[in-house]
Amino acid sequence: MKPQDFPKEIRSYLIPEKAGRLAYHCLGCGTVHGIDKLLYTCPDCGQVLLIQDEQFDRLRQIPGPLWRRIFDYRRMLKIPALKGIYLYHEFIGSVIPLSDIVYLGEGHTPIVSANNTLQELAGMAFFFKNDGQNPSASFKDRGMASAFSYINYLIKSGKIKNVLAVCASTGDTSAAAALYAAYLKPHVKSAVLLPHKKVTPQQLSQPLGSGARVFEIPGVFDDCMKVVEHLAEHYPVALLNSKNAWRILGQESYSYEIAQDFEYDMAGKVIVVPIGNAGNITAVMSGFLKFYDIGIIDVLPKIIGVQSAHANPVYRYYMEPDPAKRRFVPMAVKPSVAQAAMIGNPVSMPRVIHLAEKYNQIAGEQRVFFVEVTEQEIMDWELTANHNGHIACTHGGESLAGLVRARQTGLVDTDETAVVDSTAHALKFAGFQEMYFENRFPDEFGIHPDPRLMNRPVYMRPDDLEKVPAPGNPIDGEDFEKFVRRVSEEIARTLDLVAL
Ligand SMILES: *Cc1c(COP(=O)(O)O)cnc(C)c1O
Ligand SMILES: [Zn+2]
Numbered sequence: 037m038k039p040q041d042f043p044k045e046i047r048s049y050l051i052p053e054k055a056g057r058l059a060y061h062c063l064g065c066g067t068v069h070g071i072d073k074l075l076y077t078c079p080d081c082g083q084v085l086l087i088q089d090e091q092f093d094r095l096r097q098i099p100g101p102l103w104r105r106i107f108d109y110r111r112m113l114k115i116p117a118l119k120g121i122y123l124y125h126e127f128i129g130s131v132i133p134l135s136d137i138v139y140l141g142e143g144h145t146p147i148v149s150a151n152n153t154l155q156e157l158a159g160m161a162f163f164f165k166n167d168g169q170n171p172s173a174s175f176k177d178r179g180m181a182s183a184f185s186y187i188n189y190l191i192k193s194g195k196i197k198n199v200l201a202v203c204a205s206t207g208d209t210s211a212a213a214a215l216y217a218a219y220l221k222p223h224v225k226s227a228v229l230l231p232h233k234k235v236t237p238q239q240l241s242q243p244l245g246s247g248a249r250v251f252e253i254p255g256v257f258d259d260c261m262k263v264v265e266h267l268a269e270h271y272p273v274a275l276l277n278s279k280n281a282w283r284i285l286g287q288e289s290y291s292y293e294i295a296q297d298f299e300y301d302m303a304g305k306v307i308v309v310p311i312g313n314a315g316n317i318t319a320v321m322s323g324f325l326k327f328y329d330i331g332i333i334d335v336l337p338k339i340i341g342v343q344s345a346h347a348n349p350v351y352r353y354y355m356e357p358d359p360a361k362r363r364f365v366p367m368a369v370k371p372s373v374a375q376a377a378m379i380g381n382p383v384s385m386p387r388v389i390h391l392a393e394k395y396n397q398i399a400g401e402q403r404v405f406f407v408e409v410t411e412q413e414i415m416d417w418e419l420t421a422n423h424n425g426h427i428a429c430t431h432g433g434e435s436l437a438g439l440v441r442a443r444q445t446g447l448v449d450t451d452e453t454a455v456v457d458s459t460a461h462a463l464k465f466a467g468f469q470e471m472y473f474e475n476r477f478p479d480e481f482g483i484h485p486d487p488r489l490m491n492r493p494v495y496m497r498p499d500d501l502e503k504v505p506a507p508g509n510p511i512d513g514e515d516f517e518k519f520v521r522r523v524s525e526e527i528a529r530t531l532d533l534v535a536l
Contacts, residue, residue, distance in 0.1 A: 037112040049098070049106045050113065052122075056094070056130035060085040060281060063386050071131070072195060074187075076268055076279045084386050086322070087281045092329075095126055100331030104300050107292075120144065121178050121289035122185075127326055128285055129182055136189040138216060142177035143289050145169045147297050147455060154424040158436065159443050162308075162454035164426050165294065168461025172242060174376075175290065175316060175459045176212035182286020183276055184216040184224070191223050201226040202267055203276040204260035206312065206376040207239030208460055210250070213276040214243035227273075229253050229260040234375065238464045256369060257313075258381050278315025279383045287316060291323025294455055295333050305337040306454040308439045310431040311350050311406075312377030314384035316459070317341045321391040321404065328398070336399045338448065341388075341406045342438025344414060346370035347378045350388060351408040359393070371480050373414055373430040373468040376460065405447045411481045413437035415472050419489040422462060430465045432458025494530065498522045 039050055060069040064083025068090075069075055077084060089095075098106070110123055117137040121128055123144070147163040155161055167175035190196045201217045201224055203209050210228035217226035227249040230240065234256060243250050253260045261277065268275040278284060295302060302324070309317050320339060327333045343351045347369040356362045366381035382388070392404040417440065418433025428436065435456045442448045462469070473490050477483040497504060501522055503515045511519060528535070 037114075039113070042109050042112075045102075046105060046109050049102075050110055051115070051118075052125040052130070052134070054131060054133045055091075055126070057090040058087050058129070058131050059090055061088045063390050071186075074190075074196070074274055074280075076275045076277075076281075084279060084384065085281045086387060087285050089130065092326075095330050098330075100333075103330060103332045104296075107296055111296075121181055121286050124289060124292045127292065127323075128289060129185060129282070132185050132189045136185060136192050138181055138185045138188055138219060140171045140177065140181065140216065140219060142170050142181045144293055145175075147294070148426065150421075150426075151424050154421060154426075157420060158440055160439075160448070160450045160452065160454065162436075162439060162456050164421070164428060164432060164436075164456050164458045165290075166427060167290075167457060167459050168427055168429060168432075168464070172208070172211040172215045173461040173464055174208035174212065175287065175457070176208045177215075178289050179278060179283030179286040179315065179319070180212040180216040180276065183280055183282040184220060186282050187224065187274060188220055191220075197223065199224045200273045201276050202228070202264055202273045204229045204257060204264040205235070205277075206231070206257045206378060207235035207242075207464070208376050209277060210235075210248070211239055211242030211246075214246035214248035217248065218246040225249075226276075227251065229264055231256050231260050234378070236375070236464055236467050238466070257379050258366075258369075261381075261383065277383065278313055278318075284315055284319045284322065284384070284387070287319030288323030288326065290316075290457075291320050292327060294337075295324070295327055300327075300333050302333045302335045302337040304452045305335075306340060306439070306442075306448050306452050307337050307457075308340045308342060308435045308442070308454055309457045310374060310377050310434045310438070310459060311341045311343050312347070312374075312379045312382065314341075314350060314382035314388050316457070318384045318387040318391060321388075321395050325391070325395060325398065336395060336403055338452070339395070339404045340438055340442050340447065340454075341404070342434050342441075343406070343408050344372045344374050344377065344434060345408050345410055346372040347374070347380060348408045349380055350382060350385065351406045353385075353389075354406045364389075371478070373411055373465070373481065373483070374434045375430070375465070375468075377431060377434070405442065407438045407441045407445070407447070409434060409437040409441055412483050413441075415468065415483055416486055416489065418462075419469065419472065421458075423489065426458065427462045428458040429460040429462050430468055431460060432456065432462075435459075496523055496526055496530075498526050 062078035064081040117134040120143040170177040232252040369380040414434045417436040421428045
């Protein structure tokens with residue numbers, strides 16, 4: 037729809053202008069730092085940062101119901117910069133002019149209702165939000181769109197040049213960073229650090245395909261993270277991990293999208309996300325808090341963070357019911373099929389502690405919860421979901437297993453409706469599905485396949501056929517007719533089909 041065709045009272049709000057005053061806020065010492073430089077931690081105390089708009093109060097001039105209409109109408113515009121996370125420009129990166137926004141098709145991923153069979157199995161109504169339908173096939177693209185739009189803005193305004201974007205990754209961060217960096221060629225180059233043999237072949241192919249420099253490092257993600265932090269401290273590089281607060285800001289769109297998809301009615305809603313480095317759950321809490329603060333939503337939804345028992349430092353922290361006695365202890369992780377969440381020392385832990393407390397306090401009751409699940413449950417629920425028409429990755433399976441656990445333990449009620457994050461596309465983690473189908477998980481995973489969920493291809497080559505076609509070697513005539521008939525007969529027999 038063209039701007040002149042929108043209702044008069046909406047028109048002036050449709051296309052956002054550069055506005056607001058963003059700043060880094062330190063969660064340790066409270067110092068506020070300007071955003072003209074790329075900062076990842078507080079120069080004074082070393083703590084992580086969150087970006088805040090010093091002029092956030094200006095957004096209150098527009099009442100909540102009008103904001104809802106603005107966002108709903110804005111969705112009908114055909115301006116690429118406003119098609120992704122910057123549909124919520126005023127809340128996401130309001131200082132970036134539309135002309136500098138990088139949009140590669142991220143955000144606004146579909147929410148797909150579970151069918152009746154799957155809802156019965158899970159014991160309640162729920163949707164998957166398919167974040168695998170982002171351009172690099174994971175939710176990380178929202179944060180990268182934000183971070184790279186900001187970098188692009190700094191480049192265009194002459195504040196930085198020849199940027200080298202670096203990140204450590206369990207696979208998806210590097211895929212996303214390399215993709216967005218490639219788009220900003222020749223001003224931006226990228227280098228990614230991956231734990232050797234701890235990302236899937238599909239994930240490894242992504243930064244390679246985007247032309248990034250790829251380094252494989254011994255150890256696990258937490259080790260790569262330390263190297264990247266050292267690089268960021270000692271060399272002129274742009275850090276693209278979720279330590280970078282611009283990543284968090286962009287990922288807040290996830291909450292805004294859900295609010296909009298449910299007509300801003302968050303009553304009885306439960307948001308389920310897996311936790312690795314804890315950037316995602318940070319952004320989800322922060323996003324809902326902002327929309328609630330401005331009156332765009334009237335209720336803060338429940339949030340359930342899920343971890344595998346093999347990498348559960350956040351869950352362990354919250355196992356202690358008395359906040360005064362909680363102590364964060366980084367852990368050595370064990371192998372997990374939720375490989376992108378195999379993190380023992382989450383960078384965003386201070387953000388989670390800060391925001392979960394704030395969230396519960398503003399809600400007036402506990403509304404952020406943490407559960408853990410087994411590796412077996414993760415695989416079984418992923419495959420069960422996909423047997424019912426979904427494209428969930430292992431982390432989607434982890435989230436669904438977490439929802440079921442939360443229902444069983446009474447954290448959620450059967451009359452609530454959940455939105456379960458399938459954070460990446462099933463195809464990225466097809467190797468784990470294969471290990472399940474072939475029953476060859478190493479013992480340390482503790483996964484024993486359920487025969488009802490296993491599946492194998494059947495090679496159909498009837499023994500009585502002398503000739504079968506081969507690539508470059510077709511057969512014809514009677515041989516071919518016989519081939520078609522015999523193979524059909526064998527398939528029909530296998531499928532118990534009765535001839536017409
Ligand atoms: C990064 C990632 C996670 C973990 O998200 P955090 O923000 O690190 O907690 C989960 N699933 C997938 C597929 C990911 O790529
Ligand atoms: Zn500080």
